[in-house]
Amino acid sequence: MIELNHVTRAYDAGPPALNNASLSVAAGESVAVLGPSGSGKSTLLNLIAGLDRPDSGTVTVDGVRVDGMSETAAAKHRRARIGMVFQFFHLLDDLTVTENVLLPARLLGLSRKAAEERAKRLLDDLGVGRFGDTHPARLSGGQRQRVAVARALMNRPPVLLADEPTGALDSAAGAEVAGLMKDLHADGHTIVLVTHDLALAEACATRTVRLADGEVLG
Amino acid sequence: MSRRIPAIVIALSALIAMTAAVLAGNLLAVSDGPFEDAFAAHNGAHLAVTGTNLPASAPGVAASAGPYPLAMVTARSREGFEIPLAIAGREEGGGIDALTLLDGRWPAADGEIVMSALPGEGPPPPGFAFTVEGRELTIVGTAYSVTGTASAWATPAQAAAWAKGRTQMLYRLSDPEAVDAAKAALGPVEAAASWLDVKTAAERDTGVYLPFLSAFGVLGLVLSGLVVGNVVAGAVSGGRRRIGVLKAVGFTPAQVVRGYVARALVPAAVGVVLGGVIGNLGAVPLLEAAGEAYRTVPSGPNPPVTVAAAIGLPLIVAVVAWAAAARAGRLRTVDALAPARATGRARGRRAAALAARSPLPRSVSLGLARPFARPGRAAAVLLAVALGAAAVTFAAGLATSLGEVAAARSHGLDVTVEAHDDPAGVAAKLAGHRFYGSRTTERIVSGRNTDVTGLTGDTALAGYRMTEGRWFSAPGEAVAAGPFLAATGTAIGGTVTVEGTTLTIVGEVFDTRFDGMRVLAAAGDLGMEPDMFYVAGATADEIAALGLVAEDSGDGGGQMIGALNAIAAAFTVLLVAVAGLGVVNGVVLDVRDRARDLGVHKALGMTPRQTVAGVVASIAPAGLLGALLGVPAGMALHTYVVPAMGSGAGTKLPVAALEVFGPGLLAAVAVAGPVIAVLGALCPASWAAGVRTATALRGE
Numbered sequence: 001m002i003e004l005n006h007v008t009r010a011y012d013a014g015p016p017a018l019n020n021a022s023l024s025v026a027a028g029e030s031v032a033v034l035g036p037s038g039s040g041k042s043t044l045l046n047l048i049a050g051l052d053r054p055d056s057g058t059v060t061v062d063g064v065r066v067d068g069m070s071e072t073a074a075a076k077h078r079r080a081r082i083g084m085v086f087q088f089f090h091l092l093d094d095l096t097v098t099e100n101v102l103l104p105a106r107l108l109g110l111s112r113k114a115a116e117e118r119a120k121r122l123l124d125d126l127g128v129g130r131f132g133d134t135h136p137a138r139l140s141g142g143q144r145q146r147v148a149v150a151r152a153l154m155n156r157p158p159v160l161l162a163d164e165p166t167g168a169l170d171s172a173a174g175a176e177v178a179g180l181m182k183d184l185h186a187d188g189h190t191i192v193l194v195t196h197d198l199a200l201a202e203a204c205a206t207r208t209v210r211l212a213d214g215e216v217l218g
Numbered sequence: 219m220s221r222r223i224p225a226i227v228i229a230l231s232a233l234i235a236m237t238a239a240v241l242a243g244n245l246l247a248v249s250d251g252p253f254e255d256a257f258a259a260h261n262g263a264h265l266a267v268t269g270t271n272l273p274a275s276a277p278g279v280a281a282s283a284g285p286y287p288l289a290m291v292t293a294r295s296r297e298g299f300e301i302p303l304a305i306a307g308r309e310e311g312g313g314i315d316a317l318t319l320l321d322g323r324w325p326a327a328d329g330e331i332v333m334s335a336l337p338g339e340g341p342p343p344p345g346f347a348f349t350v351e352g353r354e355l356t357i358v359g360t361a362y363s364v365t366g367t368a369s370a371w372a373t374p375a376q377a378a379a380w381a382k383g384r385t386q387m388l389y390r391l392s393d394p395e396a397v398d399a400a401k402a403a404l405g406p407v408e409a410a411a412s413w414l415d416v417k418t419a420a421e422r423d424t425g426v427y428l429p430f431l432s433a434f435g436v437l438g439l440v441l442s443g444l445v446v447g448n449v450v451a452g453a454v455s456g457g458r459r460r461i462g463v464l465k466a467v468g469f470t471p472a473q474v475v476r477g478y479v480a481r482a483l484v485p486a487a488v489g490v491v492l493g494g495v496i497g498n499l500g501a502v503p504l505l506e507a508a509g510e511a512y513r514t515v516p517s518g519p520n521p522p523v524t525v526a527a528a529i530g531l532p533l534i535v536a537v538v539a540w541a542a543a544a545r546a547g548r549l550r551t552v553d554a555l556a557p558a559r560a561t562g563r564a565r566g567r568r569a570a571a572l573a574a575r576s577p578l579p580r581s582v583s584l585g586l587a588r589p590f591a592r593p594g595r596a597a598a599v600l601l602a603v604a605l606g607a608a609a610v611t612f613a614a615g616l617a618t619s620l621g622e623v624a625a626a627r628s629h630g631l632d633v634t635v636e637a638h639d640d641p642a643g644v645a646a647k648l649a650g651h652r653f654y655g656s657r658t659t660e661r662i663v664s665g666r667n668t669d670v671t672g673l674t675g676d677t678a679l680a681g682y683r684m685t686e687g688r689w690f691s692a693p694g695e696a697v698a699a700g701p702f703l704a705a706t707g708t709a710i711g712g713t714v715t716v717e718g719t720t721l722t723i724v725g726e727v728f729d730t731r732f733d734g735m736r737v738l739a740a741a742g743d744l745g746m747e748p749d750m751f752y753v754a755g756a757t758a759d760e761i762a763a764l765g766l767v768a769e770d771s772g773d774g775g776g777q778m779i780g781a782l783n784a785i786a787a788a789f790t791v792l793l794v795a796v797a798g799l800g801v802v803n804g805v806v807l808d809v810r811d812r813a814r815d816l817g818v819h820k821a822l823g824m825t826p827r828q829t830v831a832g833v834v835a836s837i838a839p840a841g842l843l844g845a846l847l848g849v850p851a852g853m854a855l856h857t858y859v860v861p862a863m864g865s866g867a868g869t870k871l872p873v874a875a876l877e878v879f880g881p882g883l884l885a886a887v888a889v890a891g892p893v894i895a896v897l898g899a900l901c902p903a904s905w906a907a908g909v910r911t912a913t914a915l916r917g918e
């Protein structure tokens with residue numbers, strides 16, 4: 001499902017964030033990428049999502065090369081194949097919970113009615129259905145992350161990328177989200193989870209990969 | 219980009235305001251300076267009176283000079299051109315209206331004259347010869363009279379020979395403003411010229427420029443204030459963390475505010491310096507024209523004007539910037555250092571919800587709701603667009619009005635035919651063509667030296683435009699220019715007497731020649747035969763084939779109209795540029811504020827094109843509303859300024875020059891607002907679309 005071959009990415013004059021890194025993730029697998037701050041975890045995720053491009057090497061997702069994609073093609077790639085969950089949720093403050101979740105579907109051109117039905121079901125499934133008309137600022141961290149997950153799943157992407165999904169949460173909310181990730185994997189989603197939280201990795205990943213100084217250690 | 223744009227916007231707006239202020243200020247200074255100086259230096263005549271047996275003193279008269287013999291003759295050149303001349307018999311100098319010899323020498327014998335150097339007209343050079351009543355008259359010099367009391371001077375004996383008893387008296391009045399009372403005290407006179415009319419005529423050039431320069435100056439000043447306020451407020455709102463850090467390390471609130479004021483003042487100073495240079499350079503030709511009108515050495519730009527503008531404008535910038543930056547001083551350090559998005563903002567949510575339910579593409583509806591989240595900034599951008607649209611509307615209206623004025627001043631057709639010797643024969647040969655004939659000569663009408671034009675043929679072809687009443691159509695009818703009617707106190711429906719013929723004035727015509735002292739009637743009523751014919755729909759060759767002396771008519775466009783159009787175009791381009799940059803600045807600030815949101819949009823699959831569409835959509839309401847506000851404002855400015863320009867020129871303007879905003883022109887200027895908004899938004903929108911999503915999200 002995901003193939004990174006000898007990928008290098010450097011920013012400015014510093015050492016490369018990723019250095020000749022290779023990684024293969026099979027469909028339905030849940031992989032946790034572990035490593036300390038600055039090890040290149042987020043860069044790895046950005047490259048898979050097409051948010052960034054490698055200086056060298058190739059990145060393939062669902063059989064499609066994303067390393068050389070134009071910005072437009074990369075955006076369409078994300079709409080169709082990638083769901084993203086961020087450490088700081090990245091919900092839009094001026095939109096309601098429902099509007100946040102609807103956004104990827106509306107960008108894809110889905111009818112509002114069909115999209116609303118799916119958004120409601122997703123929010124209900126994730127236990128935040130009653131907050132549909134609320135703005136994100138009024139929710140707890142755990143609730144916000146559940147909304148972010150609902151948004152990530154809106155277009156039924158085959159791949160879910162999660163960047164430190166519990167990093168901004170207290171332990172109780174973190175445990176909630178960990179359980180959620182586990183459920184999603186059980187439902188058949190391919191997940192790449194970036195974290196430095198070993199407990200989270202053990203709770204929801206079938207395999208762990210370690211990164212240090214931009215290199216994949218295995 | 220985000221640092222340079224605000225500086226450029228401030229510098230450009232300051233440049234415009236400064237340029238307009240220096241130009242308008244210099245013209246204001248000159249409009250009541252040189253003429254007064256020249257009048258005092260030459261001891262000008264407050265009242266120049268023509269008649270017989272004129273008194274040397276009367277109530278209100280402080281001093282007098284004369285009587286001088288005054289001949290009203292028609293001089294004919296060898297080429298056949300006729301020039302009406304008022305020749306006074308005087309010596310050089312004189313106690314009142316001192317005559318100054320500009321070149322050549324003073325007449326010493328019969329048959330010699332010096333010509334008056336009339337403002338804006340080059341008199342025939344010394345050596346040029348005329349024939350008057352069969353006798354040759356040679357120009358031996360050029361002289362200047364500050365009050366223009368005659369068109370030429372000869373020896374008293376020569377003038378007396380042609381004067382037939384007519385004399386001229388020059389008076390200085392104890393109260394220079396009480397000209398009418400002094401004139402009444404003199405009793406019946408043939409003609410009387412007031413120094414106030416001369417002064418008004420001398421000030422006409424500057425009178426035309428002042429209203430529209432002032433209009434552009436006000437637009438520039440308002441735009442400057444708006445841009446400075448918007449830029450500084452944007453810098454403050456975008457620099458919360460910086461403000462917090464500065465205060466945390468020991469900066470006082472006043473020091474923080476001063477820092478922001480300095481950020482506005484430095485580029486403003488650059489604009490002021492450049493605007494001062496451009497304004498002074500631009501003022502030179504205008505002042506030269508004014509100096510020429512007064513026969514004074516052009517004084518050059520007035521330094522106090524530049525100094526006053528150079529102090530006043532930065533002061534305005536500083537005050538506006540201080541007001542906008544005051545928030546930075548009030549901001550609590552702890553709040554400034556706190557994460558900016560700890561809580562969601564309440565503003566704009568209703569609009570966002572409404573937009574979300576619209577059938578528009580989501581990227582567009584997201585943008586449309588954006589102005590409601592930042593209403594202050596949106597209002598500033600809207601005002602910038604509105605001012606740009608107002609400038610375009612005003613300039614387009616002005617250009618159209620000036621075009622109409624130029625058309626109203628142009629009376630030539632395709633071919634000009636000379637007919638000095640046999641007008642009837644020429645008219646007969648032109649019988650198969652559309653033509654009109656004319657002859658202009660100077661006469662005394664209602665006591666005033668007046669250009670009288672007699673017309674024959676299809677006079678509608680002459681293209682005279684009426685400002686009131688109608689064109690003459692029956693025997694005994696005439697039309698006159700506004701300044702003539704005002705100067706002689708004649709109303710439409712009243713009568714004038716030209717060489718013993720009484721004519722009824724049936725309309726006021728737009729005609730600025732001879733300072734508007736113009737009467738036009740059928741040539742037959744004036745006892746005239748045309749000396750020129752103007753033919754439409756023919757070439758000079760075709761007319762020459764009839765055995766006539768014909769030439770293609772030249773372009774009659776005026777220099778002043780060209781200059782007015784050029785200045786208006788330059789100011790408009792600058793104002794539109796500043797308005798556009800004001801939009802750029804507003805959108806850049808907004809895009810910076812929304813960097814994280816835009817990153818999220820892109821992470822969720824928004825394409826660059828959708829990002830551009832969203833950013834452009836966020837400015838679309840300002841473009842449309844800006845046009846709705848700016849176009850009527852520009853029209854209102856036009857309605858006020860254009861008649862004021864006409865008034866400055868001493869005339870009413872034809873209706874066609876005032877009512878210029880037809881559907882076509884309105885449609886054209888209506889797109890100005892949206893175009894300014896969209897062009898201003900495109901650059902930052904492209905920048906937003908090009909920013910790497912990962913970078914935008916990392917910015918959090």
